[in-house]
Amino acid sequence: MGVTGYAGFELAKLLLRHPRVATPLFLSRSGEAAGGRLEGYYPEIGGTGSYPLEPFSWELLKSSGIEVLFLATPHELSRELVPEALARGLRVVDLSGAWRLKQAANRAVYGFEDQNAELAAELDRTAVYGLPELHREELREAVLVANPGCYATSVIVPLAPLVRSGLVDTARGVVCDCKSGVSGAGKKPTQKTHFVEVAGNFSAYSVFGHRHTGEILEQAGLYADELIFTPHLLPIPRGILSTIYLGLTRPVTAKEIEAVLREFYSGAQWIRIFEHGKLPQVQYSLHTNYCDVGFQLAPDNKRLIVVSCLDNLMKGAAGQALQNLNVMFGWSEREGFQ
């Protein structure tokens, strides 16, 4: 559901190619879209078929034999639909921020107004944060998967193992200077996403106030005053690069850092650890589900710069959702990717 947005459409394309997924049902709430067809929004898929957009209804989901509901909808709507979806026995992968946060303080930024606060609180506990590399076991049986934010994924992937290793002097402060392509801002046209405002430009935004901050704190294991996370808008359609600055608790070697990362992600098929001094670029992971991680140690061996890259619509959204689907059903995590 929500298939006409950028992340929803990316997911639609992935689902159509997935060998274990029968014909997906594409839902759309918006009046103009209902009764329409996906190729009306994205002519590029017209060559391979015609894809009707159905108005949302629980009956249709039931009669179609749907087992998993993907929500690429605004978080308010996800918050509203999920309780009933679970009650009806559906498993849900939610791409919005509705169910990602475990701590009420962090959830405050969203200002959720739940109809059944008790049930919502229970679901907040039940929901599994859908970063398979961190929560693979819980995801296998999860009924509600909270697909991570794009920025959050790019930061948590490198930070989680380093923080857990005890090598990071978190008290000194962790600086995450993050840069994202414009599709992360959604398909709705705004002044901020107007071509003339973005092309040839670059800017910081939501300084000290971006919604992904809570996810990063919870999943990386940091206190609020230990983290600075600054998003910037890149004049490119897709891709994220995060530059992360860390102080270390003791002088370390590059080998140690590399070992921490490689061990933690041993067997992880969608994480690529680069050797010391080779840094990933946005281009390397575009149109793939990889999160690339490289690092450079300061000459004093006490400060570390980590650079991570991913495609915000793939590992940052739709690709991650598909990977979660694979985990939920016990399939190979590469299934359905090229």
Add this chain to the structure above:
Amino acid sequence: MGVTGYAGFELAKLLLRHPRVATPLFLSRSGEAAGGRLEGYYPEIGGTGSYPLEPFSWELLKSSGIEVLFLATPHELSRELVPEALARGLRVVDLSGAWRLKQAANRAVYGFEDQNAELAAELDRTAVYGLPELHREELREAVLVANPGCYATSVIVPLAPLVRSGLVDTARGVVCDCKSGVSGAGKKPTQKTHFVEVAGNFSAYSVFGHRHTGEILEQAGLYADELIFTPHLLPIPRGILSTIYLGLTRPVTAKEIEAVLREFYSGAQWIRIFEHGKLPQVQYSLHTNYCDVGFQLAPDNKRLIVVSCLDNLMKGAAGQALQNLNVMFGWSEREGFQ
């Protein structure tokens, strides 16, 4: 008036720098803008001062001693305001399409609904098409100047002298394949101007139906079935390049073509004729008021390709308006440009 749009803002900056223009009055109709300040829309000019946006009123114009009203407003509004402005003794330079067309058939595409049709028809006759290189004499005394369209300027400048020379086999058909940057589509955010839709993309639009067609026909002296004009959207903020294909009535030499162009534009300070085989590029005229013209003759000397370039916000809009101001007041045409 209409200073918050791209062309209006470009004109505002030019007027502020013009040595013979006293402090301009910036008008804006929109509620949010009224009472606001220009630097709220364009922070980049904040360094040189603060510029209030005034709500439009005839009284304010009068009490401020305004002599010339520039309209960078929708054509419906220009059509509505101009009769009264002239009645009040103002001279008007209108950047919209409201008063450009002499032939009723060509005006049909705009669907004007004039309150006083007779007066409007008279003004249609009175208005001077504001391409100084074609109508310099009439512009000196003009009270209503219809500033040309951006595409139209890029096509008329090279076509007018060639068609008048009798060298063009117009019956064979004149093909104008034109490409424009995104600012030509205006500042209002739409799906079509969303960064993600434009970046890395290229497309044709308004094929056989663009509003500038009538201007080109009238000013270049062509019949409707002799012209094909096809606009395309370039993934750049500003700039136009038009590639024009002409059959010739007899074999000619490059020298002849160059002579026709140079003679026609002898003394024209904002037209640059390139020597045979050197073609202008969009970059050459960006942020200037030049219209650049180059050409390449086919080996058979019977077919000609002309390439013209200009900055759609300068010679294609605000720069041309300032040049018209200079002509209207008898100043040097370079006055106020850098």
Add this chain to the structure above:
Amino acid sequence: MGVTGYAGFELAKLLLRHPRVATPLFLSRSGEAAGGRLEGYYPEIGGTGSYPLEPFSWELLKSSGIEVLFLATPHELSRELVPEALARGLRVVDLSGAWRLKQAANRAVYGFEDQNAELAAELDRTAVYGLPELHREELREAVLVANPGCYATSVIVPLAPLVRSGLVDTARGVVCDCKSGVSGAGKKPTQKTHFVEVAGNFSAYSVFGHRHTGEILEQAGLYADELIFTPHLLPIPRGILSTIYLGLTRPVTAKEIEAVLREFYSGAQWIRIFEHGKLPQVQYSLHTNYCDVGFQLAPDNKRLIVVSCLDNLMKGAAGQALQNLNVMFGWSEREGFQ
């Protein structure tokens, strides 16, 4: 061979994914590359394995059991290597311009200096122009496939059926205004491909003199004075859009045009014909092997504009080469594509 260039690398990625292709052998002549690894040039493929670059030698080809040699090399080198490759029983798909032209006059522009002119002339006759939609039958048994140029494909696909239908007034002249992304200019850095020269810019080049002209004439069935083909450089990495202007021999309906195109490409899996008035954009076919074709008829039904799009590295180079491989071996033409 020639796997480090843009087209070569694109082909390498396609071959690695093709289910019927065993591990390909990647050859590279250049000293620095020989003995190197493909991921040294393109780090993005490092996640899926390590790919050695071998120095070229006939012995290595033989001992590796290679059946098909893809050449993504300069045309001089292709001209030199092909005779021996065929003598050794290899089938060759050549992505350069070395073997595309049937008429000696058209070949002149390349200035080939063949060691064995007689043999070369025979191979010129033997070579099959690798546009499967036009030469499918001959390609099945072909030993030498001349993979078409990127611009040429975008123009021939729409032109060939229309010219053959007799509806095109070729004497009136066919204008092809073509625009390509920068990867078409190759990977070697030059002033022309410097980011600062291209970004925000747009320009025409090789007017009346581009090498693809001969291919278009031969394959579309036009005389030299009937065609104008003008390439332009788009500030995008990949993609081509060609706008083609045609006069018609008699008034026709849109249905007729659509029927001509649909019939000719009936069964063609990589050609998408758009319905009248819907025009393809560059984005639609990026990263696919499609050539998209749309058209708009003039209100007088006597003039026609056709717009075609493709990805210059896919249907314009590597994708077409893979499609040719599929035809040569009797596999489905979609095999190996996603």
Add this chain to the structure above:
Amino acid sequence: MGVTGYAGFELAKLLLRHPRVATPLFLSRSGEAAGGRLEGYYPEIGGTGSYPLEPFSWELLKSSGIEVLFLATPHELSRELVPEALARGLRVVDLSGAWRLKQAANRAVYGFEDQNAELAAELDRTAVYGLPELHREELREAVLVANPGCYATSVIVPLAPLVRSGLVDTARGVVCDCKSGVSGAGKKPTQKTHFVEVAGNFSAYSVFGHRHTGEILEQAGLYADELIFTPHLLPIPRGILSTIYLGLTRPVTAKEIEAVLREFYSGAQWIRIFEHGKLPQVQYSLHTNYCDVGFQLAPDNKRLIVVSCLDNLMKGAAGQALQNLNVMFGWSEREGFQ
């Protein structure tokens, strides 16, 4: 001298417009350029005249009555030419890195091989770092002005006053995450500046090893282990944005920060301090000589993010050089700018 590079050409355009500068002499060492003309490299200036490029010679400088020599040459050449230029009574503004560094340790990264080491050391002491906002008084009489690096300017302008105020906890570490457009990498085409490698991409480079580090340390007053400076390559032609992360020695208010900055730059015509929470964007200062500075204080009032922007070819190179010229001759610092 060195007028064909990006910074040199920008300076040429500025000098041509400067009301107090007589016709400048454009020198070029390169064989192909010598005897050539500037419009051969940059056709866009052809409309305003023809500008010969002269081969370098001391005699020509003398006979032309040149008083100031601008060097936009490689640092090795600047290092070689300056001693003789000064001996001949010329004042020099050097845009390279040759004379910027006061500490030998910082100079090591350039590996200068001076013919007369003693003289060079003396000139290292004599040279004035050409950031007028920091060294205005010394610049008035300076004979050798070392024009700052582009990155360095964007970092030193905000850092210098804050560090001097004692509010910055430098021991905690200052992180400068800097992003620059491609013209900063020079005009010479390389793989790194190829359009296809840059467009749609973003990357970090020279991590812990960029040459501008020494300038920043010396001018901002920091020790090497207190600073991290990380350059990134933006897919835009020009412009720099630096995001600077600072810990504070005590909780402060936004007013205090703003006061420190405004006081330090009181009277500085090319520095724009933004009010708290309003951050500059790259677009705001493009094609101007401004360095824009904005900031955002953390909710805990103990951490500060500063964002600075400038045009790397203007305040980052040629504009700064012109501003230095104005200071050296006692003219208004805005003279010659629009």
